[in-house]
Amino acid sequence: MKIPLFRPAACAEPTAARLAQSLAGVLRSGTYILGPQVQSLETRLSALLQGRETVAAGSGSEALLLAFKSLGIGNAGGGDALDEVLVPAYTFVACAEAVLAAGARPVFVDSAPDDFIPMPEDFRKARTPRTRAILAVGLFGDASNLPELADWCRDEGLLLVEDVAQCLGARAGDGATTGHAAGTWGDAAAMSFYPTKTLGAAGDAGALAFKDPRHADKARLLRNHGYRDGVHRCLGHNSRMDELQACLLHAALDDFPANLARRRAIAARYLAAWSDLPMRLPKDSAGHAWNYFVVRLPGPLERENFAARLAASGIATRVYYEQPLHLHEALRPWHGDRGALPHSERLAGCSLALPLYPMLDDEEIGYIIDAVRQAARAPGAPHPTTCQPPS
Ligand SMILES: *Cc1c(COP(=O)(O)O)cnc(C)c1O
Numbered sequence: 001m002k003i004p005l006f007r008p009a010a011c012a013e014p015t016a017a018r019l020a021q022s023l024a025g026v027l028r029s030g031t032y033i034l035g036p037q038v039q040s041l042e043t044r045l046s047a048l049l050q051g052r053e054t055v056a057a058g059s060g061s062e063a064l065l066l067a068f069k070s071l072g073i074g075n076a077g078g079g080d081a082l083d084e085v086l087v088p089a090y091t092f093v094a095c096a097e098a099v100l101a102a103g104a105r106p107v108f109v110d111s112a113p114d115d116f117i118p119m120p121e122d123f124r125k126a127r128t129p130r131t132r133a134i135l136a137v138g139l140f141g142d143a144s145n146l147p148e149l150a151d152w153c154r155d156e157g158l159l160l161v162e163d164v165a166q167c168l169g170a171r172a173g174d175g176a177t178t179g180h181a182a183g184t185w186g187d188a189a190a191m192s193f194y195p196t197k198t199l200g201a202a203g204d205a206g207a208l209a210f211k212d213p214r215h216a217d218k219a220r221l222l223r224n225h226g227y228r229d230g231v232h233r234c235l236g237h238n239s240r241m242d243e244l245q246a247c248l249l250h251a252a253l254d255d256f257p258a259n260l261a262r263r264r265a266i267a268a269r270y271l272a273a274w275s276d277l278p279m280r281l282p283k284d285s286a287g288h289a290w291n292y293f294v295v296r297l298p299g300p301l302e303r304e305n306f307a308a309r310l311a312a313s314g315i316a317t318r319v320y321y322e323q324p325l326h327l328h329e330a331l332r333p334w335h336g337d338r339g340a341l342p343h344s345e346r347l348a349g350c351s352l353a354l355p356l357y358p359m360l361d362d363e364e365i366g367y368i369i370d371a372v373r374q375a376a377r378a379p380g381a382p383h384p385t386t387c388q389p390p391s
Pocket of ligand 1 (some may be wrong): 059060061091092094095137163165166191193194204205206274337
């Protein structure tokens with residue numbers, strides 16, 4: 001059996017044929033950018049995010065940049081060149097790029113001792129008088145620390161920007177189902193519809209959501225060269241969404257609740273089937289959107305062996321992420337002499353993403369479960385006690 005790390009819903013029949021028909025309708029309409037498909041998509045996204053005003057954008061990376069600029073963080077958005085944004089060290093590079101492109105400075109925050117995602121106390125340690133905002137990333141689909149972070153930001157007078165690229169559909173707060181949606185806790189939220197995300201397009205697309213409609217208005221200007229009613233009111237960007245992607249996202253939204261439920265059901269099966277294995281499983285937080293299922297091996301060597309055994313069984317895996325941001329060549333100067341961020345550095349050496357997506361059928365899930373059990377227990381496999389977190 002061959003199991004890729006991800007398989008889009010759009011590439012299988014009858015979905016592919018159905019989508020092709022809808023796309024043909026868009027082609028015949030002759031309107032290809034920021035048209036009625038995008039407009040109605042914004043309305044639906046707003047409904048998903050408890051009425052927050054949403055603005056479609058060209059990608060998740062651009063949405064992050066427009067979020068900072070719309071909130072006036074960094075000197076490109078009317079703020080100060082010394083504005084600091086606290087950014088998790090263990091995340092995708094776009095998080096730091098957006099802060100720098102907005103004309104602000106990223107300050108990298110270590111992961112919590114026993115989780116990928118920093119806790120409020122980790123952010124607190126990195127805070128300085130220059131801190132304007134924190135970027136909360138719902139890494140791998142886990143948005144569970146948003147309530148605490150939102151409280152802390154309110155108390156400290158900091159802006160909260162949510163990167164919900166991986167956790168759209170997640171909920172946080174009292175009770176997983178009654179809690180508030182990820183993307184509604186901060187001052188702004190950036191979404192990505194990159195194909196592998198919980199709500200995926202067939203290409204690049206993203207969106208923003210805001211607490212204050214005035215910030216949404218600013219983002220609407222910025223995404224289209226600052227242009228409105230014949231006048232360029234500010235310098236902006238080309239970060240517009242295509243009608244074709246919006247059309248595909250409408251179909252993806254129709255299936256979104258079922259696909260989220262499917263992700264959660266697969267995660268529950270993995271968690272139950274692998275609880276006795278010598279690897280650490282992801283934290284099973286209530287409301288998790290399970291974008292990626294990332295396990296931790298004791299170290300780089302064990303990870304390499306484990307991945308090789310799965311590859312031999314036809315199962316693709318991937319390292320998210322090879323390095324924490326502060327160690328990347330392009331970002332190291334911004335970290336300067338702030339020293340090691342030991343937890344994120346350790347995690348980068350031992351984490352491995354396994355296939356989890358709605359298109360996996362039951363037979364494939366059973367196959368993955370068995371193959372992972374065998375790979376984790378093969379001779380020379382790690383001993384359970386070596387997987388414990390540092391005390
Ligand atoms: C995917 C992703 C982004 C960027 O989104 P794009 O649509 O690929 O530009 C930003 N942050 C995180 C955490 C992501 O996973």
